[in-house]
Amino acid sequence: MSMIQALNDAMDVMMARDPRVLVFGEDVGFFGGVFRVTDGLQARHGRHRCFDTPIAEGGIVATAIGMAAYGLRPVPEIQFADYILPAYDQLVSEAARLRYRSGGEFEAAITVRSPYGGGIFGGQTHSQSPEAIFAHITGLKTVIPSNPHDAKGLLIAAVEDDDPVIFLEPKRLYNGPFDGHGDGPLKTWAGHTRAEVPSGYYTVPLGKADVVRPGGDLTILAYGTMVHVALAAVKASGCDGEVIDLRSIVPLDIDSISASVERTGRCLIVHEASRFSGFGAELAALVQERCFYSLERPVMRVCGWDTPYPHAFEWDYFPSPQRVGTAITRLLARD
Numbered sequence: 001m002s003m004i005q006a007l008n009d010a011m012d013v014m015m016a017r018d019p020r021v022l023v024f025g026e027d028v029g030f031f032g033g034v035f036r037v038t039d040g041l042q043a044r045h046g047r048h049r050c051f052d053t054p055i056a057e058g059g060i061v062a063t064a065i066g067m068a069a070y071g072l073r074p075v076p077e078i079q080f081a082d083y084i085l086p087a088y089d090q091l092v093s094e095a096a097r098l099r100y101r102s103g104g105e106f107e108a109a110i111t112v113r114s115p116y117g118g119g120i121f122g123g124q125t126h127s128q129s130p131e132a133i134f135a136h137i138t139g140l141k142t143v144i145p146s147n148p149h150d151a152k153g154l155l156i157a158a159v160e161d162d163d164p165v166i167f168l169e170p171k172r173l174y175n176g177p178f179d180g181h182g183d184g185p186l187k188t189w190a191g192h193t194r195a196e197v198p199s200g201y202y203t204v205p206l207g208k209a210d211v212v213r214p215g216g217d218l219t220i221l222a223y224g225t226m227v228h229v230a231l232a233a234v235k236a237s238g239c240d241g242e243v244i245d246l247r248s249i250v251p252l253d254i255d256s257i258s259a260s261v262e263r264t265g266r267c268l269i270v271h272e273a274s275r276f277s278g279f280g281a282e283l284a285a286l287v288q289e290r291c292f293y294s295l296e297r298p299v300m301r302v303c304g305w306d307t308p309y310p311h312a313f314e315w316d317y318f319p320s321p322q323r324v325g326t327a328i329t330r331l332l333a334r335d
Contacts, residue, residue: 001197004174006148007037007113010155011075013201015045018073021159023050025060025077025113034079035115035174061087064110065094073109073159081116081168082128095164096139111158111165116144117225117272118318119172124309129273134166135250135282141165141206143248146173146227148195150247153204161206170224193228207251211260215242218266218331221257221283223249226270226319233324239332249279257283258290265296266331270319275303302327 001009014021023041025033029052032039042050053060057078064074078084084091095108118127134142141163145151151169158165173193213231217239222230223246234241242260246252261267267287269280284299302319310317 001148001152002175002194003145003148003151003169004035004037006152006195006197007155007169008039008041009197009199010152010159011038011041012044014073014075014156014159015041015049017201018159020071020073021049021075022067022072023075023077024053024063026053026055026079028052028077033077035171037113037169037174038077057083057085057087058090061090061095061110061112064112065090065098065108068095068108068110068164069098069106073111075111075113075159078112078114080122080126081114081130082125084112084114084130087112088133091134091140091164091166092137096137099163100139107162108164109162111155111161111167113155113167113169115171115174116168117170117172118309118314119225121311121314123311127309127311127314129168129271129304131166131168131249132273132277132279132282135279139163140250141248142168142250143206144168144170144224145247146170146212146222146224146245147193148197150204150210150245152197153202154206154247156201157203157206160203165206168224172225173228204247206248207253209247209253209256210245211242211256212245213241213243215240216264217241218268218328219244219257219260219264220268220270220324220328221246221280222270223247224272226272229319229321230270230324233321233328236321237325237328239328241328252286254286254290257287261287261291262294265294267291267295267299268324268327268331269299269301270303270324271301272304272318274306275301276306278303297331300327300331
């Protein structure tokens with residue numbers, strides 16, 4: 001399956017399994033979503049279970065919170081992660097706090113799905129990576145899959161979770177292969193974007209990282225598309241790098257991260273979002289706090305530029321295998 005097919009299958013499984021699960025958002029019903037992730041769900045489960053909404057992100061999320069307080073398990077879609085900011089107050093002031101401020105009487109068991117990241121020449125309002133602003137909010141969980149198998153299992157786990165989950169889907173991995181230039185498929189430098197996906201129900205637990213490539217020279221922490229970029233960089237460099245796919249950044253599998261860095265002595269963090277105050281800064285601080293006496297080199301980051309999203313230069317903006325390879329060389333250099 002592609003990631004689109006895997007995500008569609010996850011929602012189909014959960015809608016058939018649990019009548020409390022509803023899917024809604026802009027164009028997700030009859031049309032099946034701008035990326036076709038919800039294609040066929042309305043035909044299979046009815047217009048009362050999968051339906052279109054007005055272009056009003058705050059209203060979409062507020063409606064989902066009310067549904068969840070009533071006992072439903074809504075899965076609203078925000079068409080692009082860039083558009084989620086009108087709903088930010090609802091997510092921070094209501095969803096993240098509902099269970100705590102009601103003393104457990106109410107829950108906000110919502111899963112807010114959204115395509116995120118660049119790679120389709122969507123410009124400044126269709127390409128951003130806002131994961132760090134959600135990771136900062138206590139009460140929200142943030143999940144970012146890197147492959148179709150995990151995408152399905154993580155989405156099912158998110159829908160079943162009693163807390164609100166922000167589920168960010170890297171659009172560069174949606175269908176693949178696609179690199180935005182027409183000079184070679186994404187898979188030639190960023191990994192395969194199709195995978196075997198089991199049929200039916202299964203989960204991938206939130207908060208459990210995956211060591212996608214064991215190694216002993218250094219630890220590379222990544223998520224989403226950057227997992228494949230990191231793997232390509234390790235292969236090109238010829239080093240024995242360990243690549244860890246975080247899968248969820250909240251909850252974070254800090255124990256697996258610490259165990260790896262304590263063994264390798266070197267840590268490189270790769271993410272697509274801007275460097276300053278990106279989630280990599282939190283990762284670097286945690287690694288320094290927990291693994292200081294094991295580190296042979298300072299923790300390094302390879303990230304997007306500290307600039308508004310550069311539409312015309314997005315493929316220079318992205319961390320590439322070459323940029324990651326340069327950082328690997330620096331980390332492994334001997335004094």
